[in-house]
Amino acid sequence: MKKTPMDTLFETSRPGRSGFTLPDLDVPEVDCAGILGTMCRENSPRLPEMAEVDVVRHFTGLSKMNFSVDDGFYPLGSCTMKYNPKLNEMAARMPGFSRIHPLQPENTVQGALELMHSLGAMLAEITGMDAVTLQPAAGAHGEQTGLMLIKAWHESRGDMKRTKIIVPDSAHGTNPASASVTGFDVVEVPSDSEGMVDLEALKGLMDDTVAGLMLTNPNTLGIFERHILELTETIHKAGGLVYYDGANANAIVGKVRPGDMGFDVLHLNLHKTFSTPHGGGGPGAGPVGVKAQLVPFLPVPVIAFKDGAYHLEGQNVHPKTIGRIRSFYGNFGVLVRAYTYIMSLGPDGVRDVAEMAVLNANYLAKRLSALYPMAHKGHCMHEFVLNGGPLKAETKVTSLDVAKALIDAGFHPPTVYFPLIVPEALMVEPTETESRETLDRFVEAMETIVAKARQEGPEAFHDLPLTTPVSRPDETTAARKPILTWQFDQE
Amino acid sequence: MAKVPENLKYTKDHEWISVSDGVGVMGITDYAQQAMGDVVYVELPEVGRVVAAAEDFVVVESVKGANDVFSPVSGTVTEVNEALDESPELLNEDAYANWLVKMELSDEGELDGLMDAAAYTKLVEELEAENE
Amino acid sequence: MSRYIPATEDERRAMLEFVGVESVDEFYSDVPGQVLQKELPRLPKALSEPEMIRHLQGLSRRNKNADDIPCFLGAGAYDHFIPAAVDAIVSRGEFTTSYTPYQPEVAQGTLQAIFQYQTMVCELTGMEVSNASMYEGASATAEAAVMASVVSKRTHILVAKNTHPQTREVIRTYCWSRGLTCEEAPWADGRLDRKAAGDRLAKGDVAALVVQSPNFFGVVEDLEALGALAHENGALFVVNTDLLTLGSIDAPGKYGADIVVGDGQSAGNSLNFGGPAFGFIAVNKPLMRRMPGRICGQTVDREGRRTYVLTLQAREQHIRREKATSNICSNQNLCIVAASVYLSLMGPKGLREIGRQIMAKTAYAVEALERTGKFTRAFPKVPAFRETVLLCDEPVDRLNGRLMDAGILGGYPLGRDYPELANGWLLAVTEQRTKEEIDRLVAVAGGDKR
Structure with a gap:
């Protein structure tokens, strides 16, 4: 070796x-x-x-072998790799937050409880929901919790035949997986030619076994579901509930509220929209917001303000709760960061996040549209999907090749091969924290790469990237003959 | 184009089966292994499992994804190809020499519903033309 | 407007003009008019950085932290020392602000860190395969129970009642949503009641026997006997443990555990009011393709150099969707980097020394408390580690109140979860507690003779 x-x-x-x-x-x-x-x-x-x-x-x-947001532009679609303010890191490390035991008497942690109570209230206001639990440790954990709430609600009404969760074919893999681990059957609804949920197909799926629909809006193509009110109404009429996957909430904070669009339950990814760092894959936080009818089922403990103090209430106060979904109260350190972020932004700042994220995306999409066909028509929201199919047909250079070439140009690649409904998809999400010069430099890099594809063909790409500590790994051998721990005897 | 031996029966989901004396030997077709790419793991069913026609009972994992394999006919699993545990790449080398499952058929009449080599060749040609 | 957005007003106007719209509102033209927010969200006015720091300090000071009140409280979260180098490493932006390592060429740092973490978890637990970590210990244990049910095709989970109450609650929640039945096995003399557990297992429908060791009472279980009991009855043996204790206590893998899970907060992660830290899960090879979550593997690149990638991904949600082994997507990556730095600094000798100090200080504290005549050990006949159940001759809440008045964070009141231990006090003594602090605890706790 x-x-x-x-x-x-x-x-x-x-x-x-x-x-x-x-x-x-x-x-x-x-x-x-x-x-x-x-x-x-x-x-x-x-x-x-x-x-x-x-x-x-x-x-x-x-x-030093990692690329990070602190290193440069990270336009990873659907992941919202925005800048993570340093103040938030400092906040989470204050001893009054980092050195407190979760089982201390309530009267010795009033500051921590107040912070969580306020954060829950602010997230409820931003999303138009009636209450928020901060406990889920990640987006998928939030989805699982939200689906448990839907299940508990149907069961509480004695409606035991609601076994199906509907998921669009463009959805993130966590949606069907979360539905499945919560004991639901997954039914896929197709997208129409514009990439939106096919409303007629959805209506065709309605019956009294539908527990709910999971939806990301804007969807994974970066477009707003124009028929959103009809979609949510369709589900409600059939007796189901509608789940909002907050993966793309960065496009709408301060602009549109899921609660106003007819959603009954949602999760937010604090590590996307609310700027807490991804940490190379966690810890995140996936708070879940609900409308009034689901409040009694929220996981315990519930943080309440009564008689001038904050309290942690358990099952004795909330008999209909689904129970606990993890130990203690959530990834508190992540919550401190998100709280600091929202308080630093204020009402105008929150709205500006969405508006600037959308402006950056449209600017970048228009500039790149000279190179690639877009998977959407008209304007996009906070992200967009390039169709790499024609370039591949013309030059045999794949989107994966383009991604690797971008690494050598000093950028993190966009998300590739997702959503599944676009061939050779390149999904680009610039976020609001990038300057115009950065976007322009990215466009120049893409122009150079596409020109190189046309002039030199796929052979010029096979060995890329060249500037990284390692080149493309042999993933086949890794999966066929897994080596998952250090082999001490090889020394 | 992908190989399609004459003497086998085929499904539209790219499984093959050959039967003699009520015992079927089945696997995935050459077209299927090409489409999947490098096979990295094969999850085989338990011997004795009773399956219905078109029931998924094997998973072939490649680097690209996981693919369900459906039983071409109804029956009982009598033997699985354990060589694939250690060497899943055998499926890429020869998808017909390396079978997945042997099974006792419960209704040989079901074979009539499957495609012969000519019909399957036509399907493969169409699919390959689409992907060009 | 905000300090986190670079675009100036002029740049915004130029970009809008380039796109060909008058204002950003045109981008929202697909949003039905009646739901587009006219008013701004009702949030507090933005705070500048100096104002924000003052505000946070105000909140932070309203919490009593372990630097000011010596912590004798454990029950799932532990005050162990964390060397300065740990935070120095995890504060590096390259670890903090990178994404999941899906592009391996630009994420070898995170990937190698995961691979090394997996190795350390296997060394500590005595198992062959670990994943890249779980959210935390309780939900990891619930995932293990679900996994056991899938593997064994059985629908009942038997959990020892001396497992952490919150872990049991989380298992119950997961079981309910998956249509599984969760039952509890009683304890006797601090340990799981083998007779009762054996009787229940003998019915042959139990997927997993779930035990914690050291259990919620700090008592080390007889894993060898319990593992044999589970296996005789066709159940998987799931052991929940605490990563740090495995420097001193024998590895569950040695005693036939099929799945070892637990919490790793004690290894290099702050108390953080209960999170974030991380959970871990480890199995032997036959079960590796049933594991939830990310797994990192070693391979080579084009030039034959050692390289790391996420592997066995066909189990995962982004490939397998509704057929995935779990919906888990993220790991608690930064927390396992912290644990890896911690374990590297400590090494095997450091962990053993921590264990030695915990045992010595526990013995010192318990004996001194017993000498006051107010406390007796509830389970003197069985070995315990880091935590001890003491029976107290005054109401535990009153005792803890007196201790807090003296600036000491007392033990966990077991009566909350175990009526049969109404005067039970779960005392945690880590290596952090000094003789002086223990003496002060004993003086205050033993001072009130009544």
Whole structure:
């Protein structure tokens, strides 16, 4: 095997080294076997043995192999990779937030409870819902919680035959997966020629087994479902509830409220719309908002303000609750960041997020439309999908090739091959936090790449990217013969 | 174009089956393995499982995705090709030599509803023309 | 307008003109007029950065934090020391502000960190395969129960009643939504009641026996016997544990666990009022394709260099949609980077030393409390780690109130969840607690003889 970009911790380890010293034991010594008996661990786990400097250099080296929002433009469609303000990081690290125990007496955590109570109220106002739970740890966890609420509502009415959740064919994979893990059957509704939900097809699916519909609006093509009021009314007439997937809420905050469009339950991704950092894949937070009829079913504990103080209320106060969906109250540290963000923006700032995200997207879409056909007609919302099919047909250069070429140009690629309904899709979401110069530089890079595809053909792309620590990985071997932990015996 | 041997029966979902003495041997077609790309894992059913015609009972995973394989006929699984556990790439090498499941048919009459090589060849030609 | 948006008024006008619209409202022309918001949302006025800091400090100061009140409270969240290097690393923007590593060439840092984390989880748990982490311990345990049901094709989950009450509640919620039945097995003398559990398992319909060790009472379970009991009856053996304790206590994998899950907050993550931290899940190879969540694998690139990618993705929602093993999409990535830095700094010797100090300080505190004559150990015959159940001769809430008045955060009142332990007090002693703090605890707790 050739030189690897970074040795693993396990190769760097040297017996006898250590990166931390504990204080001397200030109480009498005890014997492990005397306490734990046969359960006292004898064979040491093979954890690294390293000095602090080597640990820091190792992880600093790893960090340098990542592309991040702090490095540059990250137009990853559907992921809302906006700038993550540094103030939010500082806020979450204040000892009064980071060093408090979740089971402390309520009267010793009133500041934390007030912060959560206010954040819930602000998210309810922004979305037009009646109440919000902050507990779900991620978007998919929010979807699962929201669907549980729908299930509990139908069950509470004795309506046990509602087994189907309808999901558009353009939906994120989490939608059908969440419906399935919540015990529902998934029924797909097709998109029409404009990429919107086919209203007639939806009407054809209506019967008394429909529990609800999950919808992202704007949808994954970046267009607003024009018939939204008819869609939600159709479901309500059939006795179902409508779920709003907040993945694309960055287009509408301060402009349109899901609660006003007829949605009954929704989740927001705080790590998208509300600027909390993605952390390379988490932690996020997926608060769930509901209309009044679903409030009694919200997970416990519920944060309430009564008699001049904040309280955590349990099942004794909320007998219809679906129960707990995780330990404690949510990813509090993420909530602190989102709270700080919204309070820093204010009412105008929140609306400006959506307007500027949409303006940036339309500006970029118009500039790129000289290179690619768009998957939508007219204006887009906060993101748009380029159809890479014609370029591939003409030059045999795929959207994956284009993505890899963008990496060499210093940009994170857009989302590729999603949504599934557009061939060779390239899904671009610039967000509001990018300047016009950045967008222009991205367009220039795309122009260069498309010209190169036409002049040099696919061979010029096969080895890209060239500027990264590694080139394209062999994913087939990775999946056929999985190596999922360090193989100590190969040393 | 993808290979279509003469002596087999086919489904529109790109499974093949050959039957002798009431025992069927089935797999996926050459067209299917080409469309899936590099096969990385095959999830085989338990021996003894009773399946209906068109029921999904095998999953072939490739780097691109996971593909359900449907039983061409009704019957009982009698044997599965365990060589695929270690070497799923065999399906890419020869999709006909490397069968998935052997099964006892419950109704040989169902075979009449399947395509012969000529009909399946026509389907494959159409699909390949679409993808050009 | 906001400091987070670069565009000036002039630039906005120029961009609108380029697109060919008069105002941004034209982009919203598909929105039905009656739902387009005319008024701004009713939110507090924007705060500048200095104002915001003052506001946050005000909120933060209304919480008593563990720097000011020595923490003897555990029950699922633990005050362990976190070296400065941990936050220095996770504060790096390259870790904080990157996305899920779907483009491996520009995410080798995150991917290698996950791969190394998976290795460390396997080393600690004694299992063969770990995923890239779960939301937290309770929902990870519920996912394990669901997974056991899918694998065994059985619909009943048997959970030890001395498992964390919140973990049991989450399992119940997940079971309800999946149409599974969750039952609880009683405990006796601090440990799971083997006779009762065996009788229930013998019916042959239980998918998983779920136990926690050290359990909610801090008691280390006899995993060998419980694993055998589960397997004799065709159930999977699911062990919930705490990652840090595995530096001192034998790995569940050694005792036949099929799925090891739990919470990793104690390894390098702050208390954070209960989140974020992370959960973990580990299995042996036969179950790896049934695991929820992301998994990172090692492979090579075009030049044959060692490279990491997300793999076995056919299990996951973005490929498999409604047939996915789980809907889980994200992992708690930054939290496992913190744990990896922490575990690298500590190494096996550091973890063992932490364990040694916990055991010594626990023994010191418990003996001193017993000497006051106010406390007795509830389960003196079985081994316990980091947490001890003490029976107290005064109401626990009153005791904790007196301690808080003296600036000490007392143990968990077990009567909340276990009426049979109405005067039970779950005391946690980590390596962070000094002799001086323990002495002060003993003086205040033992001071009121009544």
